[in-house]
Amino acid sequence: METNPLIEAWAQTHKCQLQCLDAEQAGTLEPALAADLGPALLLPDVAQVRNPRLGRALRASLLQRGVGLREHTEATGLLSRHGAVQGIRTGTGEIHAPRVVVAAGAWSAQILQGTGLELAVTPVRGQMIQFQARPGLLRHIVQYRGHYVxxxxxxxxxxxxxxxxxxxxxAVTAEAREELTRRSLELVPALFGFRVIRHWAGLRPGTRDGVPKIGEHPAIRGLYINSGHYRNGVVMAPASARLLVDRMLGRESITDISPYTL
Ligand SMILES: Cc1cc2nc3c(=O)[nH]c(=O)nc-3n(C[C@H](O)[C@H](O)[C@H](O)COP(=O)(O)OP(=O)(O)OC[C@H]3O[C@@H](n4cnc5c(N)ncnc54)[C@H](O)[C@@H]3O)c2cc1C
Known part of the structure; x- marks a missing residue:
């Protein structure tokens, strides 16, 4: 089987193994999959995180380090004077700060409205479903023709x-639930009989090229942006946060920031 050059380049950059499996090997590895899917690429070093747990761990870690969190507090505007940021406005008062980072995902462009920067980040809804299956039914993340389990x-x-x-x-839609269920059963017929116990939607911060925007506002000193991570914001979060913080603190960068600057 021929590999995809993009996947090959990705695996090489991240020093991940890449194995080509024929249909029989793929079926032996994951017997719950449909029989007629053909050959497969296996990336045995790829792991997964449970994002709700990651969010809870991040919150706990920040609190442990004494970081002040204001939850359920909407930023309703930015404060700036003489071309420098002064803080933000919220429903419960102003918060003054010499540096502000806009990291509001799909909503980032709204926050930046009126600052002279048209951030090309728009919402792209993604719906998902969750089956209550049994441990071991499937052991790997499987991607097939735009659908994944x-x-x-x-x-x-x-x-x-x-x-x-x-x-x-x-909002979630009945059509999406039906389509996601149908495609999952086609890919993993062994899921038949297991219930869909959750269905939800999120808004990805979409950009035209999928590349996030990271850096300082061109006209307002101290106002930074870290947004537009589209389908990969969880994976990219550590590196993009580090990249921005290095820039804010004038430190040497872990990588070239120029592909991401505004
Ligand atoms: C179905 C689906 C599957 C995905 N799967 C993956 C995956 O497998 N791997 C991966 O890496 N990524 C995945 N993503 C993408 C990932 O979720 C996003 O890229 C990531 O969440 C973007 O992070 P963010 O912090 O920029 O934005 P968000 O996670 O959207 O966070 C922005 C936050 O800002 C808050 N906010 C907005 N406006 C304001 C305001 N005015 N004041 C205060 N707060 C505000 C919002 O409430 C929100 O909490 C998936 C997304 C979806 C929808």
Whole structure:
């Protein structure tokens, strides 16, 4: 089987193994998959994180380090004077700061409205479903023709996802549930009989090229942006945060920031 040059380059950059499997090997590795999927590429070093747990761990770690968090507090405007940021406005008062980072995902462009920067970040809705399967039914994340299934250790299997340009609407739809269920059963017939126990939607911060925007506002000193991570914001979070912090503190950068600057 021929590998995809993009996947090859990715595996090489990240020093990950890449193995080509024929259909029989793929079927032996994952017997729950449909029989007629053909050969497969295996990336045995790729792992997964459970994002809700990651979020909780991040929150706990920040609190442990004494970082002040204001949850459920909307930033309603930016404060700036003489071309420098002064802080933000919220529903419960102003917060003054010499440096502000806009990291509001799909909503980042709204926050920057009126600052003279048209940030090309728009919402792209993604719906997912979750099956209550059994542990070990599937052991690897499987991607096939734009659809993917992610097995968790406790038997849950996530399946997704849709790509929808429907504004800031986070509602779920019956059509998407049906389509995601159908495609999951086609890919993993062994899922038949297991219930879909969750269905949800999120808004990805979409950019035209999928490349995030990281750096300082061109006209307002101290105002920084870290947004537009589209389909990979969890994976890219550590590196993009580090990149921006290095820039803010004038430190040597872990990598060239220029592909991401505004
Ligand atoms: C279905 C689906 C599957 C995905 N799968 C993956 C995956 O497998 N791997 C991966 O790496 N990425 C994945 N992503 C993409 C990932 O979720 C995003 O890239 C990532 O969440 C972007 O992070 P962010 O912090 O920039 O934005 P968000 O996670 O959207 O966070 C922005 C936050 O800002 C808050 N906010 C907005 N406006 C304001 C305001 N005015 N005041 C205060 N707060 C505000 C929002 O409430 C939100 O909490 C997936 C996304 C979806 C929808």
């Amino acid at each position: 992610i097995p968790r250790n406790d038997g849950l299997i996530l399946a997704g996802s849709t790509l929808e340009h429907s504004g800031f609407d986070k």
